[in-house]
């Protein structure tokens with residue numbers, strides 16, 4: 001079951017798996033304590049409140065699992081579909097981890113090329129020791145999805161890319177920029193993403209935090225058609241308060 005993510009052939013794991021694990025654990029403790037309090041002979045209604053809060057927290061954990069196992073793939077597929085790609089684009093995926101987004105976009109550019117960049121050391125995904133290091137898992141995933149002929153994974157720092165400027169028709173990022181430790185490094189990563197995009201090329205960035213700042217930075221850099229939108233309940237990473245948000249923009253021609 002863990003192997004299958006929204007019908008995909010690759011293995012992509014669970015993003016930050018300790019989050020839903022802690023949420024579910026706390027939820028079950030709350031529900032157990034609330035149930036015991038409410039059903040004892042001198043029980044009071046406060047116990048039912050505890051059961052209710054526990055149930056909400058369990059719902060948040062289950063929504064997170066749905067988002068990371070299925071929702072994010074569907075949301076990315078919708079967003080990539082809306083870009084109406086020709087199929088011969090050159091694409092960069094910054095913070096590609098195991099290639100979940102890299103392989104989705106590669107399937108849409110049969111005559112193109114997709115480069116995934118990551119440091120891999122800090123991925124925070126479910127440990128895949130049985131399957132090797134994350135960069136090897138990314139390569140295996142590209143094979144499994146049938147896109148290895150157009151995908152390349154290279155180590156690199158996303159706030160200081162080794163690539164020349166004005167190279168890529170499309171730059172994508174799913175959660176990679178948000179993992180950077182400070183507003184300055186996140187701004188540097190946005191600057192780098194815009195620098196390597198060719199004039200007239202597009203950017204599509206998804207994250208659960210900082211997206212308003214991405215919109216501001218892209219606008220400051222003179223990008224056009226800058227917009228953001230929530231991926232909706234399918235991608236609730238902390239209930240309705242923390243949805244995945246997509247930010248898109250175009251570098252001026």
Ligand SMILES: C[S@@+](CC[C@H](N)C(=O)[O-])C[C@H]1O[C@@H](n2cnc3c(N)ncnc32)[C@H](O)[C@@H]1O
Nearest residue numbers: 095097100118119120122123157158174175176
């Ligand atoms: C949330 S994960 C990315 C998930 C991936 N895009 C996906 O959709 O499955 C964030 C990734 O950013 C990478 N990362 C963090 N800081 C980085 C940096 N300075 N340079 C390159 N990659 C970095 C981590 O190694 C991690 O794989």
